[in-house]
Amino acid sequence: MRRTLTRRKVRILCFFPLCLIAWFVLAWGAARFLIVKADASPADAIVVMSGSATYIERTAWAAMLYRHARAPIVVLTNEGLIAGWDQKEQRNPYYYELAVQQLESQGVPADKIQVISRSASGTYEEALGVREFAAAHNLKRLLIVTSAYHSRRALWSLRRVCESSGMVVGVDSAPPGSQTPSPATWWLSAWGWKVVAGEYVKIIYYRLKY
Numbered sequence: 476m477r478r479t480l481t482r483r484k485v486r487i488l489c490f491f492p493l494c495l496i497a498w499f500v501l502a503w504g505a506a507r508f509l510i511v512k513a514d515a516s517p518a519d520a521i522v523v524m525s526g527s528a529t530y531i532e533r534t535a536w537a538a539m540l541y542r543h544a545r546a547p548i549v550v551l552t553n554e555g556l557i558a559g560w561d562q563k564e565q566r567n568p569y570y571y572e573l574a575v576q577q578l579e580s581q582g583v584p585a586d587k588i589q590v591i592s593r594s595a596s597g598t599y600e601e602a603l604g605v606r607e608f609a610a611a612h613n614l615k616r617l618l619i620v621t622s623a624y625h626s627r628r629a630l631w632s633l634r635r636v637c638e639s640s641g642m643v644v645g646v647d648s649a650p651p652g653s654q655t656p657s658p659a660t661w662w663l664s665a666w667g668w669k670v671v672a673g674e675y676v677k678i679i680y681y682r683l684k685y
Contacts, residue, residue, distance in 0.1 A: 506658035506671050509624045515645025518546040518618035522605055524629055525554035529622050529654045530574040536649035537620040538581035546618055548587050549578055552601045555594035599685055602632040609642060616643045623651040624670050628678050
């Protein structure tokens with residue numbers, strides 16, 4: 476009887492570490508699956524997708540790509556959202572205005588930055604605006620910049636709306652770990668669950684709706 480109980484305890488003690496390891500692997504794999512890259516070199520434009528507060532990591536990555544001559548201009552989408560109070564300007568600036576400031580501070584000339592005037596409330600609507608802008612400015616090859624976990628849905632959306640236009644769409648996302656959590660630890664915060672687990676919900680919704 477005692478031997479049976481001892482074996483059960485050993486099995487239980489072994490079971491929990493195995494579950495923990497399995498969870499680590501599953502969580503890491505789920506996060507990594509969302510991150511995609513697709514080359515579009517040479518690109519006609521780097522297109523930075525809107526992301527409210529995550530504009531910092533996105534514009535930093537876009538500026539780096541611009542400095543490395545990946546494309547001659549940087550285009551910003553416009554989600555129409557307003558940021559917090561700016562003491563210097565005495566108003567609430569739009570996030571795209573902050574993104575422009577960030578790009579300029581990191582070496583992108585003002586005349587090489589363009590903002591899509593059409594306001595969009597979601598990734599698919601942004602994609603439609605990008606397609607219209609690209610067609611109007613004869614841009615055939617687009618390199619999308621967004622946050623890492625958003626890259627799979629963003630690439631799918633852009634390619635979906637541009638599939639009959641002849642445009643080539645690639646993506647080079649900002650690496651996680653700055654404004655978004657790392658693939659190994661995202662599940663330790665509510666923000667991580669929103670940007671990783673929540674992204675799967677959005678992907679399913681997009682595939683069903685569009």
